[in-house]
Amino acid sequence: MKQTIEKLLNQAIDQLIADSMIETKPALQITRTKDAAHGDFTCNVAMMLAKQAGKSPRDVAQIIIDTLDTNESIIKIEIAGPGFINFFLAQENTLSIIKNILDKGDTFGQSDAGKKEKIQIEFVSANPTGPLHVGHGRGAAYGATLASLMRAVGFDVDCEYYVNDAGRQMNILATSIWLRYLQENAVDIPFPSNGYKSEEYIYDIARSLKQKYKDNFVRTAETVMRDIPADEAEGGDKEIHIDALIDRAKSLLGNEDYQTIFKAGLDTIIEDIRQDLEEFGVHYEHWYSEQSLADRDLINAAVKQLQDAGHIYEEKGALWFRSTDFGDEKDRVVIRDNGQGTYFASDIAYHLDKFDRGYNRVINIWGADHHGYVPRVKAALTALGKDESKLDILLVQFANLYRHGERVQMSTRSGSFVTLRELRKEVGTDAARFFYVMRKCEQHMDFDLDLAKSQSNDNPVYYIQYAHARICSVLAQLSEKQFNHDSENGFRHLNLLTEKHETDLISKLDAYADILHKAAFNADPHLLVHYLRELATLLHSYYNAHQFIIDDANGRDARFNLISATKQILNNGLTLLGVSAPIKM
RNA sequence: GCGCCCGUAGCUCAGCUGGAUAGAGUACAGGCCUCCGAAGCCUGUGGUCGGUGGUUCGAAUCCACUCGGGCGCACCA
CATH class of the missing domain: 3.40.50.620 (HUPs)
Structure with a gap:
């Protein structure tokens, strides 16, 4: 439809150029209106041409409209505000979206715009x-x-995940595991202040090494610590101290055994990360x-x-x-x-x-x-x-964590951090996935853990999921009440959907594909999040204002087509966000 | 000092490739369940869009400067 309007406008403006009223053609901007009172589509071209035409924007708009060819889908064209040209479409035009959504189902909204690049x-x-x-x-x-x-x-x-499995940090990790392994084998040895000190998983890896390799990697504390420069705690330099320990580990264990420990650490942690992400x-x-x-x-x-x-x-x-x-x-x-x-x-x-x-x-x-x-x-x-x-x-940008009103410092080395796994467990995967993409990525984000945990019901994700579950519930009620949903009959009577709640909902459904396209091309998932919230709001309002299960079969079928289409879009959108669309909650 | 990101309602944030009276959630005040799920709906209060200047028919949006906040400026990864 947008293309049709664009074509018509282009022809009109070419005509104005032919009449030498203007010289150059500006890039046409045809946009969906925010307010239904402004019609379905609007164009600002008259204001852009006003200067070179030497006329007021509204006069230019009138000339353009007079030049426009007629089109049966456009029932009204108005000049509004400073000189906007607003296009009002015939109802059948917007109603077709409902059938389109229900026909395409899960694939509705998808396109081949990316050309398989x-x-x-x-x-x-x-x-x-x-x-x-x-x-x-x-x-x-x-x-x-x-x-x-x-x-x-x-x-x-x-x-793709780039695994940084080379470098000093990994050696510090391997050495930390080895030292904990020694301690597990009753070797009395100090632990470097700079090592992976308080992490529980280091002990776990050390213990499983002990189980598998017994005391194969044991060396005495004396051999290990001989001539090692002092740690920070003893007035030395922690970096020099730990580098010396790494070298000592390599030389005492030999490459093969050192690699065994190194690999044990790497593989265990990577597997943990992989699983964590899969669950997410x-x-x-x-x-x-x-x-x-x-x-x-x-x-x-x-x-x-x-x-x-x-x-x-x-x-x-x-x-x-x-x-x-x-x-x-x-x-x-x-x-x-x-x-x-x-x-x-x-x-x-x-x-x-x-x-x-x-x-x-x-x-x-x-x-x-x-x-x-x-x-x-x-x-x-x-x-x-x-x-x-x-x-x-x-x-x-960073997500700053707050707990009890205070910023939580996150550092792997200091051992005081909240893991993604803990977060998922406390607020749920759906809420976590949703929360993270609610904000555009360059926006700094404050993540209040107490709020996310204690009031997780306030999370907007439930609001959207509820809209979906609500429709499912109504659909279930329908059959309980011995009614059928005859969608073909519904399609024949879509023109009964004239309530404001209904037309608002329909035009919102109509915007889905555009939003998806924009969110993908601009790398802005939050656009979809906001869209789904607005869609859910319209559904909830509609639900509160009107009955769906009514005695008139034609109206009922039409309404059920509409809410079924809404359900489909909620489902498609949530799925793209990695959030479930529950039938019941 | 140099560079990147962010300053919009009490709070958390949309809107930013310029467009019509600046929007939502939350909080606060009031209203709506003999009726399809009240995890909901409806109404209201709440704004010098950090500031100043500029470009334009038109600026929250673009430009310059400026004031706040975050982050970064390794022979670390």
């Missing part, structure tokens, strides 16, 4: 050093929802190992490629990438003076590989604290001859 979305990618906490939950919910939305509009989406309705096509980049020599290859292109120089024993040539604020080290690659070097190789794997577009969802990292990754891709505009880095 191959997209990768990488998100969460938290270090595998512990369970996910609530901060990761926002990225998880946002990424998974975005993937659903994009698939619904026809993109071919893969979700977040599924990945790929779990991509950082270590595998080194194993396949891709990091060196990437650095070499940069080097060959002349973007690398040596200084103070390290290799630097001249990222300032590509807009970064300073150059970055890729190979340290000790010969080891930096995390950034891995990331260059990783992103290069994403493109080499054939994705047309790559989306990274990062925590906002990584925003300073964006220019250097884009710089590297440009330097490597890739089109950096095909990499979208979406920054998700």
